[in-house]
Amino acid sequence: MTGPWSWRRTMRTPSTTAGNALKELKQFDAAIASYDRAIALRPDHADAFFNRGTALAELQRTDEAIASYDRAYRARSRPPRAYYDRGTAFVQLKRIAEAKATYGRALELAPDIEYLQSLYFHAKMHVADWTQFDQHAPSCGPA
Numbered sequence: 001m002t003g004p005w006s007w008r009r010t011m012r013t014p015s016t017t018a019g020n021a022l023k024e025l026k027q028f029d030a031a032i033a034s035y036d037r038a039i040a041l042r043p044d045h046a047d048a049f050f051n052r053g054t055a056l057a058e059l060q061r062t063d064e065a066i067a068s069y070d071r072a073y074r075a076r077s078r079p080p081r082a083y084y085d086r087g088t089a090f091v092q093l094k095r096i097a098e099a100k101a102t103y104g105r106a107l108e109l110a111p112d113i114e115y116l117q118s119l120y121f122h123a124k125m126h127v128a129d130w131t132q133f134d135q136h137a138p139s140c141g142p143a
Contacts, residue, residue: 028055046075080110
């Protein structure tokens with residue numbers, strides 16, 4: 001895999017492959033059970049934790065999703081994708097200050113991903129944090 005999410009090193013197991021297929025079929029509970037089996041066999045399986053988090057988020061089990069993303073980035077040297085998804089989960093919970101901090105960390109790891117900048121500054125606006133805004137936002141006034 002290349003691109004901004006290339007931190008992911010493939011660690012496919014039968015359980016993660018099945019979990020991914022079940023997630024595509026929107027059978028999220030079964031997918032989570034499959035990822036849990038992969039994690040039981042390999043407790044440092046970052047991909048299983050990450051995919052488990054996305055399945056939990058689909059079921060609106062956002063706090064559990066955040067915990068899975070946390071485990072994913074502890075198992076793998078803090079991937080930006082786990083921070084991105086964690087920030088999105090915080091937004092769903094209306095915990096904007098935590099989303100801002102999480103998106104900020106993702107930006108530190110992957111400053112070239114433009115939409116992370118947008119998410120970060122959007123979260124900053126919600127908590128009325130205007131620092132650095134003029135440095136990053138395009139001019140809104142007359143040219």
